Amino acid sequence: MLTIDENLCTPVHSEGSTTAAALNEFAMSLLSGGHINLSVARHFQIPAAGSFVVVATAFSSPDVATTDRPTVVPDAWLADIRRCLAAECGFPVPALLGPTHATILIPGSSVLGRRIGDIHPLLCAAARHAITAVAIESENESISAAAETAHELLDVAIRLRKKSRLYSMDQLALEYQITRPGPGRDRLVSVLEPLEEYPELIQTLAEFVSQGFDRQRSARRLCVHVNTIDYRMRRISSLTGLPVSHGTRWRLFAALTARAFVRGEHCQRGSADIPAVADGPEY
Template sequence: MGVHEVNHTITRMVDSAMSAHSASDEVREQLLTLASRSFASATDLDSDAAAQLERAVAGCVRLGVSLDTTLSIVIGAMELVISIETPPTADSVLRAVRAATEIVARVYKQARSNERVDEGRAVAAALLRGDSAKILGHCSHIGVADSYTILAMRLPPLRGRHREGPPTATEPVAPRMHFEVRRRFGPSALTLLADNGATILIPDTAPNDYAALAAFNDCLATADGTVPTALTMHALTTDLPAVAEQVHAALDLATRLGMTGRLYRFSDIAVEYQLTRPGPGRDALSTVLDPLEEHPDLLATLRCYIDSGLDRRRTARRLHLHPNSVDYRLKRILRLTGYDSTDPTGLWNLRSALVIRDHHTEYTALGA
């Protein structure tokens, strides 16, 4: 079979596939490209040829060509090689067909996975906007639950994934997160990514106890051992918009306060969260540390003392001071503020004032 006959046969094969799908001229051109790439790679499917074939298959996916049609074109074009005057060995064609089939299967599988992710993202966004769960249930293949566990996460920079198989710790967190969400919580769990984090909605029918959520968060650790910071809270579907906003505000506060690298319940930071809400209590506590404004060394000592678990010797080591110097500074804080850092009530007021101060400082720095 000569070149002209091969081209004619490929054209007839594509036109036959077209007649069954009433496709457009763009689809016809894409199928012709696919057939040509397949024919050319039947004898030597090296890395360059495989990449060209993969791009042609991806083009078919983009245009909505069915998997059956794509496979028939690829295999049919490769079989034509056997009809030429000096055909290759059957083994070489068989190897090429097997490799090409794997490429087609991988591209279509990834496309289907992306469709599920996109659909889940759309449903999650709708629920977080407060759209009717009943309408969503009719419009989507994803069932809408009566309630969800909200998991707000702070993630490293998000990038795409470029290989098959289960993701590993050496890969970016986002693609591993999609994989683990499906594996651990099922197809009804919804994920919505943002620039620096994610919102995951886990239905009440899936495992959603703290241990399961903490294990999920820990499995997303990066290769250097960095664990994402996350915060969780349960909510009825109708309350998702308001509760999700609270959860993300609490997660933001936890991050500002240095509470990172693990999963927190909302109750773990409820006091700090409430302290940062507008009201007379916050206004009163916000002035407690005003006398220390001109004494940054005292503020630093108070912060270090609290972060060191109220251990004066550890505080001294961290600040490169003698323990007696730490005692002296704590007494000065008492004289200036009226609150004793060694007394439970005084310590609570001082720590609360620090939380409010840190929140206000960060909030102002962000230009809010």
């Protein structure tokens, strides 16, 4: 799991200017639970009152990645990210920018803070790559906890191979809760253990759930006949003892989510036996 200490404090050597160093120190102070350095905030005209939007970012695209190596963004492009953020906000933005991940602190009262959705295309353009990010707004005294939660949510999005976009807590809260360690998650993972020898059944079930239990759409997506979908559903029910129906849709979604998250710890991202997990079924 990503942590600030291990992944987010990698120094950006080409940004070794006084400005970058001061902004890094400012961000580190907030992320470690310290107080705002008013002298730095006033010098750079960073709004210090109110809240910050914490943006946890991964410079990788889980929906297209085929390797377990994270995308590495060159130092020059990281400098471009700083410049783009400053241009958008009207002042230098405190941020820890590493070659694979970043933590960006956007003042909530700023133009970008009020329309945080605009940060995703801005970051994609500056990084020259699709990115996945999570944004959480927090009061100053809670920034450290918000950053930890944001990166935990980011980890969920990456392991579940969610689409590259900007997410909020509301959009990942269900998956986040399902994937927390404990006996509940262990039980959910065990539901699909009888299918481990049959990757085509796992893939079919994941597609069936993501298509709202629609046989026709699932068959088209998998390029098979509808009768094949029916046969595989019967095999899944027989092996797991769980009927594949609307009545079990949430349990099946939860089991697929827990399995994908746990296997993401051990298998390379993008592996064929870890299907991307779609959003939960509709009520």
